[in-house]
Amino acid sequence: MREKGSHRREDLDAVLGAGFLCHLGVVVDGAPMVVPTVYGVEGDVLYVHGSVASRSLVRAPDGVVCVTVTHVDGLVLARSVFEHGVNYRCAMVYGVPRIVTDPEEKLRGLRALTERSTPGQWEYARRPSRKELAATSLVALDLTEASVKVASGPPDDGDSPDAELGLWAGVLPLVTSFGTPVADPALPVDIRTPAHIADRAGRPLG
Amino acid sequence: MREKGSHRREDLDAVLGAGFLCHLGVVVDGAPMVVPTVYGVEGDVLYVHGSVASRSLVRAPDGVVCVTVTHVDGLVLARSVFEHGVNYRCAMVYGVPRIVTDPEEKLRGLRALTERSTPGQWEYARRPSRKELAATSLVALDLTEASVKVASGPPDDGDSPDAELGLWAGVLPLVTSFGTPVADPALPVDIRTPAHIADRAGRPLG
Numbered sequence: 001m002r003e004k005g006s007h008r009r010e011d012l013d014a015v016l017g018a019g020f021l022c023h024l025g026v027v028v029d030g031a032p033m034v035v036p037t038v039y040g041v042e043g044d045v046l047y048v049h050g051s052v053a054s055r056s057l058v059r060a061p062d063g064v065v066c067v068t069v070t071h072v073d074g075l076v077l078a079r080s081v082f083e084h085g086v087n088y089r090c091a092m093v094y095g096v097p098r099i100v101t102d103p104e105e106k107l108r109g110l111r112a113l114t115e116r117s118t119p120g121q122w123e124y125a126r127r128p129s130r131k132e133l134a135a136t137s138l139v140a141l142d143l144t145e146a147s148v149k150v151a152s153g154p155p156d157d158g159d160s161p162d163a164e165l166g167l168w169a170g171v172l173p174l175v176t177s178f179g180t181p182v183a184d185p186a187l188p189v190d191i192r193t194p195a196h197i198a199d200r201a202g203r204p205l206g
Numbered sequence: 207m208r209e210k211g212s213h214r215r216e217d218l219d220a221v222l223g224a225g226f227l228c229h230l231g232v233v234v235d236g237a238p239m240v241v242p243t244v245y246g247v248e249g250d251v252l253y254v255h256g257s258v259a260s261r262s263l264v265r266a267p268d269g270v271v272c273v274t275v276t277h278v279d280g281l282v283l284a285r286s287v288f289e290h291g292v293n294y295r296c297a298m299v300y301g302v303p304r305i306v307t308d309p310e311e312k313l314r315g316l317r318a319l320t321e322r323s324t325p326g327q328w329e330y331a332r333r334p335s336r337k338e339l340a341a342t343s344l345v346a347l348d349l350t351e352a353s354v355k356v357a358s359g360p361p362d363d364g365d366s367p368d369a370e371l372g373l374w375a376g377v378l379p380l381v382t383s384f385g386t387p388v389a390d391p392a393l394p395v396d397i398r399t400p401a402h403i404a405d406r407a408g409r410p411l412g
Contacts, residue, residue: 023229025238031270032231032238036296064237075323081331082338090242117281125287132288158392168397170389179379186364191374
């Protein structure tokens, strides 16, 4: 089987732990809106930065949302176009989100977001002031209703009549990696890149 | 300005032309569902592989969908957590989709999908039979209602009081690249990887 579904928490944690960007789906006036945003996990809660979607969420506080996190691992190139596909890992989390208002929880949520994308940065950067916290919109979603789907491995048509065509088949992998940090042009030259950022150059995400 | 919005067709084409995976948002029983799938463009039409979402689309043929394509270019690491962000290019296409039923259009759409992810593969692989075409679900969406948003450049707080903190700030780039093709274990050893696949190894997507 090329595709496997799962509802196990460890499979969910593996997918959520391999990235920082999700696609948040909300319903606005009956129509879906899908926006990219950053997420973090703390315990059994998924925190999502609500900037763009927050107005819609506040307008429809009882509405279910869908948060989807997808990692693409490769193109599956079969003998026949019909058997082509993508190797990927995908998590979908459903639920009625809670707008985070408590400043302490907002801080914890923002730390989870920051550390998800850039481990070490919460200790390094200046943390949000009360005013900045108030201007930040954060959404919390329980990790109770979630599913994971993973597609992996070679194409499926190696034992089909198409194998006789003599065509190449396999997987063309895709890897997302960090490049060399680019300093802000406004930065004084004597400020060095800290290790928690510099050390990621050349390393794959996740 | 770090973020720029656009409704220009050339900006839309640039974002759609830099990837092959989208997140398709549909409304199912009042709730949003966001699924990753592959897309292609031909003329003024966006074709989306409908596999997972097709049942929902057939059930709600008048429903609007949202197709979002996002490329992540880097982490924006500012002096303050509040100014952190992501550099990205994102396209959102809205509309009432049309389920493609005409076999000729289905072929054109599948060619657009195949060539989007793997240029040259439509000529190389075995094309769909009538039976395979019938078993493929494809959705067409006009590119009329679309918007693009791009965030780029260094963090914004280089001229704020936070610049005095002496902290590093800049962008940690993220690049998605193709790896070395992995042959299907079932493949005879004398079948060589064709150039249109082999030549992508080490090259960035898009």
